[in-house]
Amino acid sequence: MRKLLLLAVVTLVGFIFLGALFNLQVLKTDEYQIKAALNAVKKVRDYPERGFIYDRDGDLMVANQVAYDVMVIPRDIRKLDTLQLSELLKIDKQRLIDQIEKARIWSPFRPSVVIPQLTQEEYAPLQEKLRRFPGFYIQRRSLRKYLVDHSASVLGYIREVNQRTVENDPYYQQGDLAGKSGIELQYEELLRGRKGVKHFVRDRLGRALESYENGKYDTIPKSGADLTVTLDKDLQAYGELLMSNKRGGIVAIEPKTGEILSLITAPNYDPSLLMGRDRSKNINKLLRDTLARPNVNRALQAQYAPGSPFKVLNALVGLEEGVITTTERLTCRHGYDYGGRKPLGCHSHKSPLALNTGIAESCNAYFAQVYRRIIEKAPDAHEGMDNWNRHIKSFGLGNYLGYDLPVGQPGRVPDGDYYDRWYPNHKWYAPTTISNAIGQGEIATTPIQLANMTAAIANRGYFYRPHIIKEIDGKPIDNPDYTVKNMTTVSTEHFQPVIDGMTAVYKTGTAKYAQIPDIEICGKTGTVENFVKIDGKRTQLTDHSVFIAFAPKDDPQIAIAVFVENGYWGSRYAAKIASLMIEKHIKGDITRKDLENYLLTRSLEYEYAKPHSGIPFEINEPTDINARIQQPEQPSLN
Amino acid sequence: MGIGDKPKFDIYIIFTYLALIAIGWITIYSAAPVKEYSTIFDFNELYGKQLLWIGLALFLGIIICSIEVKFYERFASIIYVISILSLIGLFIAGKEINGAKSWYSLGSMTLQPSEFAKAATALAVAKFLSGINISVKNIRDLLIVGFIIALPALIIIPQPDPGSALVYGAFFFALHREGVSLWYLSLVLVAIGIFLGTLAIGSLWIGLIVLVVVVVLFMLSRKRNHKKRLPKPKISHYLAALVVCVLFSLVSKSIFDNALADRHRDRINSVLGKIEDTQGVEYNIVQSKITIGSGGWTGKGLLKGTQTQGGFVPEQETDFIFSAIGEEWGFLGTATVVILFMFLIYRIIIMAERQRNQFARVYGYGVAGIFFFHFFINIGMVLGLLPTVGIPLPFMSYGGSGLWGFTILLFIFVKLDAHRMSYEH
Structure with a gap:
């Protein structure tokens, strides 16, 4: 018995081992072979080149440059001298340790970025020395190169994908770059192309040794598509220049195609700032500026009351509904008494006046009566309101419009139900909503909606949905979203008298100082009252300056809407900017240098500072006349 | 002078020994991290050094077999005392490697006295138990032999190297053979x-x-x-x-x-399920199982194992060497090694049972028990059946001290066995 214990135990243990080995190596070998392959095969992603972005004339706006990421596979780190490495990489030692720890937590086997986006100059000295640090290597990647210093918000930017994107979209790995806003985001799938993967057998230091199975599983990267966009590079640059020291948006559309010629928001910045190693520093600056909010694209996202330009729509609807004629004169007694607490005011001009002069002089009383007739034509106000709403909405107002950029706002066009919610006893009538007559009140529009509305007027009754994409890899787009006419509810014959009125705005009316020699412009000024809440108190600030226009009258090439926040009145800023933009687009250069100089030397910063200064201020009047004139300054973050 | 004067060395055990050493060296050649452009006899590389250790070990084996057989019994106590002193000396002059102060530094070489203390303890236990009027049934004698066994273990534990100390439990098999009840094991x-x-x-x-x-x-x-x-x-x-x-x-x-x-x-907590960490504490075991499991029936071939060549299993040339065999030689290789070890231990038991004197028998059981413990704990750990305990696989793991310690342990017994006919009290 005593002789048997060790014999028995050895036999038992030996057979347990043989059984366990049989289980591991024979029964479950497939599972472990897969795991071993996952360990030993190194996948190297082969990044395709991101597509270029050209402007409508074929001028390159966005290209690529090479950048180098320092990567780490934490498991492969051997005997790391962090001090030496941090000196080599020129970063703080503690930051290096933190980065490695972060990578280790994310995954010890998979590559993580330690330092993103080194330039060629920073990379050169690293190239050889980094070999002494097993686990670290350089990954080449393509980065954006901006050949323009404007249009940042419409072009958008690319950045490293975040953890959520990595989890939700199997295409992306940590460290990949993807479009984050603007065109880069909208056309990400076209621009990015398709990554390839190369498989290598790795050696003990994690270095790629040889192609795995002769590249049987490798895929070839497919480069991204080059995009030609509808923007005019020069017009963009010029528009941003004119908007220096102002806030607002400009949208210019080619009426006969719906192509967006120009999309400008102010304040703006150089797109190169959101690239490279200083990206996070700069983007924080942008996001922290909660007063000027340069990260908001005002051309697409800012909802303002449209003001007087909206009157032309009421004129069109009035003609369509047959409630006015082109010749009927209506009276203005320095305003229109609709029965409210105080009459709707108007400025000084001759009276009575017909449609043409009504538009040219922007007579509030005239349009109040037109609006009232439209609404009161129906048996009750609710029905009249709905009918009016149908007409207005056919011009693309009150919805997102469906253009191909990732941000926007629907604006607002009220209907019967809207007022029923405000007046639950249904006691509301046309005069209750009389502000709609002059584009104040419950209406809200974005600059791109105004530009699109102008294009519809220029086309005498239809518009193409505004869009930014023109060609993909040199092939013109055939997306029916952008090539099918959207008809308005107003018949073509009613447009001519209204357009004549818009010509008169330039010839004799509110914008007569913004004429361009040889070009017949149709436009409409607007001065929008501006109420905001400051510390919960409704406060009136300096009016916004608005202008819509298209030109030339008989063969419209450009329809434009300009919105300048706190710009006093329509012709003071917006009309001048629109006029210069039109001249730039049609003629190519500017003859009226004095007008240009006027805009470049005027700043509205003191206006924007008023509500934040804490001291009492007057509106529509500068507190210090000298503050109005400033040296032209390039928009910049630094 | 009788028939037994001419020593009869057991050929089976020597062949098993040589086979294990050969497989071990080939595996170290494959598993040890290598710089590029080196030759087999590059003594800067681990496999080159191991070749040197193997040469010295064979030389040591020959020396042991040449010494007068009575030397081991006569000097058992002195060898034990020297061994204990060398363990205590570690606290003063020991060199720290991997957090344990278990090594003496001799120039560029290091020696681990705990590897030699096993043989010394086996000699001392055998010497004591074979004394006149000594019986493990006697509580006083049992306590003394228990002290002889426990003393080196207690010195090794705080070095700290509890793995090596654990091996002294192997003497239970020798004690049991001499009459200690199984109840102690259950205790x-x-x-x-x-x-x-x-x-x-x-x-x-x-x-x-x-x-x-x-x-x-x-x-x-x-x-x-x-x-x-x-x-x-x-x-x-x-x-x-x-x-x-x-x-x-x-x-x-x-x-x-x-x-x-x-x-x-951490290792104990891992086995108790208190740690769930495949990247840290359990990384070795997870990688070890992948390495062995991916070998399949016949393995990927020498120097073809992606896990072994990629260096995915830490300490693969030492404690985890069995995993490299598993990957490159497959089930065929691992089963061969397991069977070789089983045969080695069986053979030692058989040899121990054929001894005429108690000293040789007790020593033989001590040797068998120690090899069994190493075999059981090491392969059990590499297969993930036991918690990670850092002890080497005899004759195969890289390291001079271990190889020499096991060679001395085995060859003293081979020498005793060779003289079993003439060697009596």
């Missing part, structure tokens, strides 16, 4: 159970479980009493057992917290 198993149980669920629960078990045993023994097969149980014995168990449970936690290093705590 040890109960102690281990209480220790791990306390760590897992706390002293209170262990106390309750022990109470229930003691009460049940007590009731059972009362029933069996009617058949008069056992003496009447005394309640005081059961109470004493209960108190000892509870006290042991109470000190377990402080032993765990104070006597062990962090990594040992």
Whole structure:
């Protein structure tokens, strides 16, 4: 018995081992072979080149440059001298340790970025020395190169994908770059192309040794598509220049195609700032500026009351509904008494006046009566309101419009139900909503909606949905979203008298100082009252300056809407900017240098500072006349 | 002078020894991290050094076989004392490698005295038990032999190297062969159970479980009493057992917290399921299983194992060498090694049983027990069946001290066996 214990135990243990080995190596070998392959095969992603972005004339706006990421596979780190490495990489030692720890937590086997986006100059000295640090290597990647210093918000930017994107979209790995806003985001799938993967057998230091199975599983990267966009590079640059020291948006559309010629928001910045190693520093600056909010694209996202330009729509609807004629004169007694607490005011001009002069002089009383007739034509106000709403909405107002950029706002066009919610006893009538007559009140529009509305007027009754994409890899787009006419509810014959009125705005009316020699412009000024809440108190600030226009009258090439926040009145800023933009687009250069100089030397910063200064201020009047004139300054973050 | 004067060396054991060493070296050649452009005889590389250690080990084996056979019994005590002194000396002059002060530094070489202490202890145990009027049935003698075994282990534990200390448990097989009851083994198993149980669920629960078990045993023994097969149980014995168990449970936690290093705590916690960490503590085991499992029936071939060549298993040339065999030689290779070890131990037992004198027999059982412990703990760990305990696989793991220690251990026995016909008291 005593002789048997060790014999028995050895036999038992030996057979347990043989059984366990049989289980591991024979029964479950497939599972472990897969795991071993996952360990030993190194996948190297082969990044395709991101597509270029050209402007409508074929001028390159966005290209690529090479950048180098320092990567780490934490498991492969051997005997790391962090001090030496941090000196080599020129970063703080503690930051290096933190980065490695972060990578280790994310995954010890998979590559993580330690330092993103080194330039060629920073990379050169690293190239050889980094070999002494097993686990670290350089990954080449393509980065954006901006050949323009404007249009940042419409072009958008690319950045490293975040953890959520990595989890939700199997295409992306940590460290990949993807479009984050603007065109880069909208056309990400076209621009990015398709990554390839190369498989290598790795050696003990994690270095790629040889192609795995002769590249049987490798895929070839497919480069991204080059995009030609509808923007005019020069017009963009010029528009941003004119908007220096102002806030607002400009949208210019080619009426006969719906192509967006120009999309400008102010304040703006150089797109190169959101690239490279200083990206996070700069983007924080942008996001922290909660007063000027340069990260908001005002051309697409800012909802303002449209003001007087909206009157032309009421004129069109009035003609369509047959409630006015082109010749009927209506009276203005320095305003229109609709029965409210105080009459709707108007400025000084001759009276009575017909449609043409009504538009040219922007007579509030005239349009109040037109609006009232439209609404009161129906048996009750609710029905009249709905009918009016149908007409207005056919011009693309009150919805997102469906253009191909990732941000926007629907604006607002009220209907019967809207007022029923405000007046639950249904006691509301046309005069209750009389502000709609002059584009104040419950209406809200974005600059791109105004530009699109102008294009519809220029086309005498239809518009193409505004869009930014023109060609993909040199092939013109055939997306029916952008090539099918959207008809308005107003018949073509009613447009001519209204357009004549818009010509008169330039010839004799509110914008007569913004004429361009040889070009017949149709436009409409607007001065929008501006109420905001400051510390919960409704406060009136300096009016916004608005202008819509298209030109030339008989063969419209450009329809434009300009919105300048706190710009006093329509012709003071917006009309001048629109006029210069039109001249730039049609003629190519500017003859009226004095007008240009006027805009470049005027700043509205003191206006924007008023509500934040804490001291009492007057509106529509500068507190210090000298503050109005400033040296032209390039928009910049630094 | 009789028939047995001419030594008869056991050829089977020597061939097994050579086979294991050869497989071990080839595996080290494959598994050890290598710089580029080196040759087989590059002594800067581990496999080159190991070739040197193997040469020295063979030389050592020949020396051992050439010394007068009576030397080992006569000088057993002195060898043991020298060995103990060399272990104590580590606290003064030891060199720290991987957190353990277990090495003497001799120029560029290091020596690990604990590898030699096993053979010395086996000699001392054999010498003591083979003395006149010594019996393990005698409590005093049992305590003395227990002290001889425990002394080196107690010195090794705080180095800290509890893995190597654990091996001294192997002498139980030798003691059992000489008459120590299996009850002692069950006592040890109960102690281990209480220790791990306390760590897992706390002293209170262990106390309750022990109470229930003691009460049940007590009731059972009362029933069996009617058949008069056992003496009447005394309640005081059961109470004493209960108190000892509870006290042991109470000190377990402080032993765990104070006597062990962090990594040992982690490994035990890992087995207890208190740590779930495939990247840290359990990384070795996970990679080791992948390495072995991916070998399949016949393996990927020498130098073709992606896991082994990629260096995915840490310490693969030493404690985890078995995994490299598994990947490059497959089930065929691992089964061969397991069977070789089983054969080695069987053969030593057979040889021990054929000894005419007690000294050689006890020593032989000591050798068999030590090889079994290494085989059991090392391969059990590499397969993920046991917690990670850093002890080498005899004859195969890289390292001079280990190889020489095992060679001395085995060849003293080979020498004793060779003279079994003439060598008597």
